Amino acid sequence: xxxxxxxxxxxxxxxxxxxxxxxxxxxxxxxxxxxxxxxxxxxxxxxxxxxxxxxxxxxxxxxxxxxxxxxxxxxxxxxxxxxxxxxxxxxxxxxxxxxxxxxxxxxxxxxxxxxxxxxxxxxxxxxxxxxxxxxxxxxxxxxxxxxxxxxxxxxxxxxxxxxxxxxxxxxxxxxxxxxxxxxxxxxxxxxx
Numbered sequence: 110x111x112x113x114x115x116x117x118x119x120x121x122x123x124x125x126x127x128x129x130x131x132x133x134x135x136x137x138x139x140x141x142x143x144x145x146x147x148x149x150x151x152x153x154x155x156x157x158x159x160x161x162x163x164x165x166x167x168x169x170x171x172x173x174x175x176x177x178x179x180x181x182x183x184x185x186x187x188x189x190x191x192x193x194x195x196x197x198x199x200x201x202x203x204x205x206x207x208x209x210x211x212x213x214x215x216x217x218x219x220x221x222x223x224x225x226x227x228x229x230x231x232x233x234x235x236x237x238x239x240x241x242x243x244x245x246x247x248x249x250x251x252x253x254x255x256x257x258x259x260x261x262x263x264x265x266x267x268x269x270x271x272x273x274x275x276x277x278x279x280x281x282x283x284x285x286x287x288x289x290x291x292x293x294x295x296x297x298x299x300x301x
Contacts, residue, residue, distance in 0.1 A: 111162055112146045112160045112203045117218045117266070118287030118300040121158045126261045126262040128198040131240045133164070140238055141193055143168045152296035154254045156261030159217050161298075165198045166174050167258035171251040188249030199235040199259055202244060211253055213267045225270050227256050243265055255295035 115121060132192060139162075147168060149153035154169035171191030183189040184244070186241050206229025212290040233255060237243060247255055264300040268276060268283070285291060289299035 110142045110145065110211055111149050112142050113296040113298045114146065114155075114196060114216050115161050116286050116289070116291075116297050116299045117283055117290065119161065119217075119298075120178050120300075121161050122165050122217060122261070123264045124158065124163045126158060126163045129164045130164065130254070135239070139167065140166070146296075147216075150216050150293075155216065156258045156259040158261050158264075164263045167196050167199070169194060169196070169251075169254045169258055169260060171254050174250050174289070185195070186249040188247065188251040192236045192247075195238045196258070197236040197238065197240065198253070198263065199233055201231055201233050201256075201259060203232040205230035205232070205246070211250070213253075213257060215257070215267055216295070218266065218283070218286060219291050219297075220286075221268070221279060223268065223271055223275070225267050227253050230254055231259075231261070256295060 123277055129219055143155050143160065146160065147170070153173045154167060155221060156167035157164045159223070164289065169189065170193040171192055175191050208226040208228055210224045210226050212222050213225045229252065231252045232240065232244065234244045268279065287300050288295040
């Protein structure tokens with residue numbers, strides 16, 4: 110089932126999410142719905158707060174990013190061809206390498222894209238959908254998607270990395286999004 114994505118302005122996007130246990134109600138169905146929602150909205154990641162749940166859960170598929178690149182362009186990234194993964198109760202262990210810039214967007218903040226600096230690598234502890242624990246290091250675009258989605262479960266948005274003047278310049282567009290004055294081709298709900 111395709112779930113509506115909450116727009117900028119919803120309180121859940123600013124909450125630090127809670128860890129869950131394997132007996133979380135209908136978890137398998139929720140994960141299945143999150144995949145369907147992410148793909149139907151042409152996203153590469155989706156965090157539970159974006160579907161109005163304050164739990165530490167996100168799904169991501171960085172293979173989607175590489176699918177749209179030519180072979181030469183994929184050589185620029187060490188993580189080709191990417192991964193598809195469920196992250197439950199994720200907690201960053203370490204950020205490594207230099208910060209690098211990439212143009213990011215967000216399903217909860219449609220029609221806004223900005224250059225954002227993030228670490229080259231992330232080591233993260235998480236559970237998969239079978240609640241098996243992993244500690245893994247990711248790099249490249251995969252690390253970027255993980256860090257973007259991880260921010261969602263920590264109550265942060267990619268626009269928080271912008272300089273104050275840039276944020277001020279976007280205020281009108283952000284206000285319009287929170288009022289529903291934006292056209293998107295996927296299901297959304299708006300706070301105002």
